[in-house]
Amino acid sequence: MLLIVGCGKMGHEILAATLRSKRHLQEPWWVRWSLIVFTVAVMTVLIVIPVICVFVNAFADGPRTYWDRIINDQETLDSIRVTLTVAPIAVIMNIIFGVSAAWLIARFKFPGRSWLIALIDLPFAVSPVVVGLMLILLFGRRGFLGPWLIEHDLKIVFAIPGMILATAFVTLPFVVRELIPVMEALGSDEEVAAVSLGANAWQLFWRVTLPNIKWGLLYGIILCNARAMGEYGAVYVVSGRIPNETDTMPIRIEKLFQNYDMPGAFAVASILTLLALVTLGVKVILERRARREMELAKQMRETGTPV
Amino acid sequence: MSIALRNLGKRFGNFVALDNINLEIPTGELVALLGPSGSGKTTLLRIISGLETPDEGDVLYFGEDVTDQSARARNVGFVFQHYALFRHMTVFENVAFGLRVRRRKKDEIKKKVLELLKLVRLDSLEGRLPAQLSGGQRQRVALARALAIEPKVLLLDEPFGALDAKVRQELRQWLRRLHDEIHVTSVFVTHDQEEAFEVADRIVVMNQGKVEQIGSPQEIFEKPASQFVFDFLGNVNVFEGHISRGQASVGSFSVDYPHYTEDQTRPAMLYVRPHEFDIDKSSNGTSSFRAVVVRAHPVGSLARVRLVSLDFETPFDAEIHIERFMELSLKAGDTVYVAPKRVRVFTAESNVPDYSI
Numbered sequence: 001m002l003l004i005v006g007c008g009k010m011g012h013e014i015l016a017a018t019l020r021s022k023r024h025l026q027e028p029w030w031v032r033w034s035l036i037v038f039t040v041a042v043m044t045v046l047i048v049i050p051v052i053c054v055f056v057n058a059f060a061d062g063p064r065t066y067w068d069r070i071i072n073d074q075e076t077l078d079s080i081r082v083t084l085t086v087a088p089i090a091v092i093m094n095i096i097f098g099v100s101a102a103w104l105i106a107r108f109k110f111p112g113r114s115w116l117i118a119l120i121d122l123p124f125a126v127s128p129v130v131v132g133l134m135l136i137l138l139f140g141r142r143g144f145l146g147p148w149l150i151e152h153d154l155k156i157v158f159a160i161p162g163m164i165l166a167t168a169f170v171t172l173p174f175v176v177r178e179l180i181p182v183m184e185a186l187g188s189d190e191e192v193a194a195v196s197l198g199a200n201a202w203q204l205f206w207r208v209t210l211p212n213i214k215w216g217l218l219y220g221i222i223l224c225n226a227r228a229m230g231e232y233g234a235v236y237v238v239s240g241r242i243p244n245e246t247d248t249m250p251i252r253i254e255k256l257f258q259n260y261d262m263p264g265a266f267a268v269a270s271i272l273t274l275l276a277l278v279t280l281g282v283k284v285i286l287e288r289r290a291r292r293e294m295e296l297a298k299q300m301r302e303t304g305t306p307v
Numbered sequence: 308m309s310i311a312l313r314n315l316g317k318r319f320g321n322f323v324a325l326d327n328i329n330l331e332i333p334t335g336e337l338v339a340l341l342g343p344s345g346s347g348k349t350t351l352l353r354i355i356s357g358l359e360t361p362d363e364g365d366v367l368y369f370g371e372d373v374t375d376q377s378a379r380a381r382n383v384g385f386v387f388q389h390y391a392l393f394r395h396m397t398v399f400e401n402v403a404f405g406l407r408v409r410r411r412k413k414d415e416i417k418k419k420v421l422e423l424l425k426l427v428r429l430d431s432l433e434g435r436l437p438a439q440l441s442g443g444q445r446q447r448v449a450l451a452r453a454l455a456i457e458p459k460v461l462l463l464d465e466p467f468g469a470l471d472a473k474v475r476q477e478l479r480q481w482l483r484r485l486h487d488e489i490h491v492t493s494v495f496v497t498h499d500q501e502e503a504f505e506v507a508d509r510i511v512v513m514n515q516g517k518v519e520q521i522g523s524p525q526e527i528f529e530k531p532a533s534q535f536v537f538d539f540l541g542n543v544n545v546f547e548g549h550i551s552r553g554q555a556s557v558g559s560f561s562v563d564y565p566h567y568t569e570d571q572t573r574p575a576m577l578y579v580r581p582h583e584f585d586i587d588k589s590s591n592g593t594s595s596f597r598a599v600v601v602r603a604h605p606v607g608s609l610a611r612v613r614l615v616s617l618d619f620e621t622p623f624d625a626e627i628h629i630e631r632f633m634e635l636s637l638k639a640g641d642t643v644y645v646a647p648k649r650v651r652v653f654t655a656e657s658n659v660p661d662y663s664i
Contacts, residue, residue: 189391192358196378196385197405197456207404211395296394296438 051273058270061263069267076268078244079252085160086235086248087228090167094224098175099217103209105176106183107191117180123172131169132237135162158240163248166234171227178220178290182213185294215289222286226279230272309334309492310355310460315364317350317516324350326516328364332509335490337483339503342513343539348496349464351513355494356462357381368459384453384491386463390445392437398424398448399433405456423451426485443474450482454489463495467502479506500540504528512536534653537578544623546577555652558619560596562650578651584625585646586612586635595646598623603637605629612637614645 026032059066070076104110105117123131137143139156149156156162194208210217232250239246247255249272256265315328325347332338340348353359355366357378365374373381392401400407402423406416424430427447437445446466453461466482467475483506486493497503503510504524512519512527512535520532531537548557551572555564567573587595598614601622605611610632612625625645637643 189387189389190393193385193387193391193393193452194404194408196356196358196383197408197452198379198382199404199408200379203408207408208393211393 051277054266054269054273057262057266060266065263066267066270069264070271073264075243075247076252076256076264079247079249079268080271082160082163082245082247083229083249086163086167087225089164090171090228091221091225093164093168094171094175095217095221097172098179098220098224101176102179102183105180106186107188120173120176123170128166128170128231128233128235129237131234132166135166135169135234135238139165157238158242158246160246162238163235163246166238167228167231170231170234171224174224174227175217175220178216178223179213182216182290182294183209185298186212212293215286215293219283219286219290222279222282226276229275309369310494311367311370312351312355313365313367315351315354315361315366317347317354317359317361323516325354325361328516328518330511330518330521332492332494334369334492336508337486337493337495337506339507339510340494340496340513341498341500341503341510341539342519343498345515346513347516348498348513352462352464352494352496355460356383356385358385382456382459384456384458384461386446386449386453386461386466388465388468390437390449390469392445392448392452394437396436397433398429398435398437398440401437401448402451402455404452409456419455420451423455426454426488427451441474442470443478446470446478450485454491458491461491461493463493465496465498467497467499475502482506512539514539531651534576534578537651537653542581544579544581544621546579546619546621546623548575548577549573550575550652550654555650557621558596558616560594560616560647562594562647562652564652567654573654576653578653579623579647579649581611581624581626582609583647583649584627585648586625586627586631586637587644587646588635590644591646595644598643598645600637600639600641600643602639603632605632610637614643616645617642 101116101120105113136157138145139149139162140146141150141157143157156165190208190212191204194204199207230250231248232254235248236251236254239248239251241247241251241255243255249268253265253268253272256262256268310330310332312328312330315325316323317325328347328351340351342348350359354361357366357373357376357380361374365372367373368381378385393404396404399420402420403416406419411419421430421433424433427450429444429447429451432440432444437448440448450463450466467478470478479502495506504527507524509521510524510527511521512532514535520527520536522530522532527536528540531540537543546557548555549572550556550564550567552570553563553565553568554561555575555577556562557577562577564575585595590597596619597617599617600612600614602613603610608629609626610629612627612632613622614625615622635643
């Protein structure tokens with residue numbers, strides 16, 4: 001007992017000494033303040049002002065005109081429809097892929113595992129335009145699979161399927177990246193317990209694994225969706241930019257802009273920006289929950305008790 | 308016999324986790340697998356459950372070979388070291404899980420779960436989440452969950468390992484009583500000998516992937532089968548001595564040792580438990596030796612005496628009855644004669660005790 005008290009006292013002394021020395025380790029006030037000012041200035045110029053500009057320009061002629069530009073423009077309406085078709089399907093594809101790949105990577109050791117992890121990040125590294133070109137080389141008329149597709153009357157390039165593929169490719173890492181650390185922290189204890197209680201793989205996934213990863217998964221989905229709706233480069237190449245058919249919102253904005261229809265371009269842009277802001281808000285909430293989920297998982301596994 | 312293991316072997320790379328294990332566990336018994344970490348006890352438990360597959364050998368349940376059956380098919384209840392409760396489910400849902408995946412009727416599930424929660428004395432906490440429970444409560448939920456599927460066998464991996472001392476004490480007495488009530492064949496893994504001795508009907512002592520000894524707690528304590536078991540049980544005095552001409556001796560003290568009658572002297576270890584000493588103020592020949600009391604204090608009905616022998620200078624511990632302690636009025640510095648009532652001799656060649664008086 002005495003020994004413990006002794007240690008505690010010593011601990012306090014060390015802590016106090018550390019705090020005192022910390023003051024000497026800190027940068028002088030003017031360094032700290034200039035760093036803060038610099039960061040805030042950059043953020044303002046690069047992010048805050050442009051975002052405000054989008055909304056100011058969109059509503060420059062009043063809310064009624066703003067509304068008219070969106071609702072009475074068939075091409076704009078169609079571009080919204082196309083985006084709302086392509087993005088969700090690409091997201092669903094990545095949910096299925098993401099959950100299976102994360103499970104595989106977090107639960108099993110197999111040859112080529114680290115290669116697979118590296119490969120999953122590839123879409124982040126490759127330029128979206130290159131992704132679009134790859135798809136044309138594969139599925140285009142003169143592409144590798146082109147003749148076979150024409151024979152079977154299937155249209156991928158310059159149509160919705162190609163755009164979905166391009167979007168899914170570009171957004172592929174989001175869900176997996178988010179799930180791997182959560183599943184690794186979670187460990188397989190609960191899953192083994194479920195198996196010992198007689199659950200089959202299907203029951204195991206829906207009743208045990210999914211509820212445990214739901215916040216991490218939702219977070220991945222939100223990020224994936226935001227990126228999918230905003231994707232421009234890859235979709236630009238494979239869509240063929242057919243008005244009313246394969247124009248997505250970002251492509252529509254570009255077209256309006258090229259036609260010097262600034263208010264129209266800003267109106268559509270404001271919708272995309274608004275979606276981004278909403279995503280950001282949801283992201284902050286989900287991120288907090290996902291992190292809690294992970295920390296709790298770690299504690300429960302290591303000690304069997306929470307804090 | 309409800310569980311039989313035949314020639315089980317398991318390797319992890321070059322590490323031999325289990326080496327030719329043969330074991331039979333009678334129906335309704337509570338058996339402890341006792342051993343230090345790395346002795347293969349948890350691997351053995353996982354093989355019995357079907358969560359791990361052996362490289363060689365067979366697992367039989369009630370005479371039926373289940374070696375190739377999955378854990379799901381074997382219908383065993385497994386209690387994990389860190390409980391592995393489903394953290395997003397309430398206590399009720401945790402216990403109900405095994406029944407839900409078996410698609411039992413709702414009212415049947417409810418009845419069974421409430422009955423089990425009553426059995427583990429958690430009936431008021433059915434709506435709580437695992438994070439809202441104490442360690443001991445969680446352990447009981449894990450047990451109820453394992454019992455819900457009416458397992459043929461109940462397996463527990465270090466069931467009290469993560470709990471603090473007081474709760475551990477309570478829970479193991481409770482587990483013993485529970486087992487007496489429901490009589491399901493149970494195997495639990497522990498590295499705590501006290502736990503094994505207090506709870507189990509039968510103890511399997513394991514070391515380096517092998518079974519060192521199987522027996523009732525009394526048998527293991529009275530007749531440790533090997534030097535390892537002796538050392539592992541602890542609380543024993545070891546004297547470095549030698550054997551020759553039918554005698555095992557250390558210093559001036561010697562006992563008969565008829566297994567070795569040759570003239571050549573060979574080293575040997577003499578093991579004596581603290582309660583196996585008589586202490587007296589006068590000598591009774593070569594069967595006792597002289598020692599000085601270093602410290603002496605009463606502990607309940609016993610007195611613990613720390614001594615150092617005078618001619619071979621080995622410190623050792625003895626326990627004597629409190630009445631005897633009072634009678635001798637022992638205090639530090641006293642010179643006494645110590646007579647071991649029972650000595651076990653181990654030689655380098657044989658790991659098995661050769662002799663005892």
